[in-house]
C-alpha cells in the first residue's frame with residue numbers, strides 16, 4: 001500500500017489548485033481524478049484578481065491568459081443573440097483592468113475552465129511530491145486508527161489501496 005500525506009479526490013480547479021499548493025511546499029499528495037481527459041465544456045469563464053495572483057505566483061499567468069480573451073468582465077443582457085447589439089452591460093463585481101492595476105500586478109481574466117484545467121494539470125505533473133492519477137476513481141474511504149485509506153479503481157478496472 002502506498003502512503004501520501006494528503007489525498008485529493010477530484011482534479012477540477014479546486015483539487016488541482018490544492019495539489020499545486022501542496023506541491024510547492026513539497027508535501028506528498030495523491031490526486032485521483034476519474035476523468036482521463038478534461039471536460040471539453042468551458043463551464044466557468046472568469047478568473048478573479050486573487051486567483052490570477054495565485055496563478056502568477058506559480059508562473060502560470062501568461063499560459064493561462066493565452067487560452068482566454070482580453071477584456072473587462074461584464075454581464076450582457078439582450079432579448080436574443082440576433083438583437084445583441086441593442087443589449088445592455090451590467091457590472092458584476094469584477095474590477096476593470098484599469099481598476100485592478102491600482103492594487104494588483106494582474107487582473108481578472110476571461111478564461112474557460114477547460115483551458116485552466118489543462119494548464120493546471122500540466123503544472124501539477126511537474127511537481128515532484130504530487131502524483132496525478134487520471135482515469136482513477138476513488139471508490140471508498142476507510143478512516144482507521146492509522147489514518148485514512150482509500151480504494152481506487154483505474155481505467156483497466158484494477159483496484160488498489162492508498163493511505
Ligand SMILES: Cc1cc2nc3c(=O)[nH]c(=O)nc-3n(C[C@H](O)[C@H](O)[C@H](O)COP(=O)(O)OP(=O)(O)OC[C@H]3O[C@@H](n4cnc5c(N)ncnc54)[C@H](O)[C@@H]3O)c2cc1C
Nearest residue numbers: 010011012013014015032033034035043044045136137138
Ligand atoms: C454547464 C456548466 C456551466 C458552468 N458555468 C459556469 C460559469 O459560467 N461560471 C462559473 O463561475 N461557474 C460555472 N460553472 C461551475 C463551475 O464549473 C464549478 O464551480 C467548478 O467546476 C467547481 O470546481 P471544483 O474543482 O470544485 O469541482 P469540479 O470541477 O466539479 O471537479 C470535481 C472533479 O472531481 C472528479 N470526481 C468526482 N468524484 C470523484 C471520485 N469519486 N473519484 C475521482 N474523481 C472524482 C470529477 O470528475 C471532477 O473532475 C458551470 C458548471 C457547469 C456544469
